[in-house]
Amino acid sequence: MGGRLEGKVCVITGAGGGMGREAAVVFTEEGASVCVADVALEAAEQTVALCREGAAFAFQVDVSDENAVRAMMAATAERFAGIDVLYNNAGISPDDDASVLDTSVEAWQRVQDVNAKGVFLCCKHGIPYLLERGGGSVINVASFVALLGAATSQISYTASKGAVLAMSRELGVQFAREGVRVNALCPGPVETPLLLNIYGSDPDAYERRRAHWPTGRLGKPRELVDAALFLASDESSFVNAATFVVDGGITAAYVTPA
Numbered sequence: 001m002g003g004r005l006e007g008k009v010c011v012i013t014g015a016g017g018g019m020g021r022e023a024a025v026v027f028t029e030e031g032a033s034v035c036v037a038d039v040a041l042e043a044a045e046q047t048v049a050l051c052r053e054g055a056a057f058a059f060q061v062d063v064s065d066e067n068a069v070r071a072m073m074a075a076t077a078e079r080f081a082g083i084d085v086l087y088n089n090a091g092i093s094p095d096d097d098a099s100v101l102d103t104s105v106e107a108w109q110r111v112q113d114v115n116a117k118g119v120f121l122c123c124k125h126g127i128p129y130l131l132e133r134g135g136g137s138v139i140n141v142a143s144f145v146a147l148l149g150a151a152t153s154q155i156s157y158t159a160s161k162g163a164v165l166a167m168s169r170e171l172g173v174q175f176a177r178e179g180v181r182v183n184a185l186c187p188g189p190v191e192t193p194l195l196l197n198i199y200g201s202d203p204d205a206y207e208r209r210r211a212h213w214p215t216g217r218l219g220k221p222r223e224l225v226d227a228a229l230f231l232a233s234d235e236s237s238f239v240n241a242a243t244f245v246v247d248g249g250i251t252a253a254y255v256t257p258a
Contacts, residue, residue, distance in 0.1 A: 003031030004233045009080040011035040011073065011126060013063055013118070014090030016043025018192035019141075021050070022221040023087060023228055028055040030229065032085070035076040037061045039090070063090045063118030070125045083129035084136040085232045088122045091115045091141060091161075097154040108156040115160035116167075123171055127180060135179020139231045140168045142184040144247045152205075165243060172241025181240040183231050188247025190219040214249035214256050 010027050014020040016038030024036045028051040036051070037059045038044040044058035057079060061072045077083050092114045096107045119140050130136030143161040150158070168184035175182065189195055189209070195218070210216060227246045230236050245251055 003029065004229060004235070005085075006031030008032045008084040008232070009034075009076065009082055010085035010087055010232065011037060011076050011083060011122070012087040012089060013037045013061065013122060014141075015047050016040045017047075019187070019190065019221045019224050019228075020087075020089045021047045022225045023089065024048075024056060025050050026222070026225050026229060027087075027232065028052040030233075032232075033080045035059050035072065035079075037063075037072055037090075039063075063088075063122060064113035066121050066125075069118075069121040073122075073125045073129060077129050082133050083126060084133055086122055086126040086130070086136070086138045087141075087228060087232065088119045088139065088164075089141045090118055093154060093157045097156050099153045100155045103155050108159075111156035111160050112163075115157065116163040119164050119167060123167070123182070127171070127175065130180050131175075131178055136181075137232050137236070138168075138171065138180065138182040139228050140164050140182065140184050142168065142186045142243075144186050144188045144245065144251050146184075146186060147243070147245070147251050169241045169243075176240055181231075181236070183236075183239060183242045183244050185224070185228055185231065186243055186245045186247065186251075187224045188219055188245075188250045189213070190221060190224055192221060212250065212253060212256060214253050216257070217248070219246065219248060 010032045015024045015036040024034050024047050034056040036044045036047045036056050041060035048056045048058045059072050061068045142164040145158045146161040146165040165184045172182035
């Protein structure tokens with residue numbers, strides 16, 4: 001019996017840990033062949049070791065480097081004879097991201113290069129392979145912060161995720177009649193190394209934010225990956241140019257349970 005992604009070829013960036021690692025493992029279990037891409041090759045190789053044998057390979061990539069992204073797509077297509085799914089998950093949120101009054105131009109640009117330019121480059125060089133297959137699915141990871149404002153600002157990260165959201169809508173509309181669906185996955189706060197590192201050093205900040213979460217907890221990587229699995233599969237064939245929010249209700253909340 002085949003899985004939900006049987007025969008599909010997927011490129012997952014930022015797959016050396018967190019949601020990306022979880023996605024690589026789940027996607028291969030569901031029958032996909034996966035390019036496990038990450039800026040850290042050793043982390044990507046560790047992910048491959050967790051995947052179904054022979055179903056994944058590691059590729060070191062800086063998604064802000066056009067030549068590297070082009071090479072990643074070509075290597076995947078050569079190995080697996082095409083590409084069906086782009087899961088553009090790589091992203092950063094550096095410690096020096098802060099209020100617009102305090103964020104340096106260098107910090108701003110570093111985040112835009114990975115989070116916005118990186119998605120742009122993966123779409124630019126990945127979508128042509130999907131078109132060759134007669135269609136496919138692009139999952140761009142945005143964030144709930146693209147929909148809500150925060151007084152404790154992380155301006156460059158927020159702006160980059162807003163860019164991903166707008167880009168996904170436009171690409172979804174542009175390529176719909178060619179069989180390529182493009183959706184923005186907008187996670188709420190999730191138990192990833194990125195977020196746990198931020199909150200781990202400041203329990204008060206964690207509690208201050210938790211008060212605004214209807215569920216009172218962080219999401220688990222698998223809960224987001226299951227949403228991505230749906231978007232990657234043919235089950236979501238009429239879901240396109242959508243803001244796919246998986247946040248436990250945060251963006252709907254005015255007052256949360258005490």
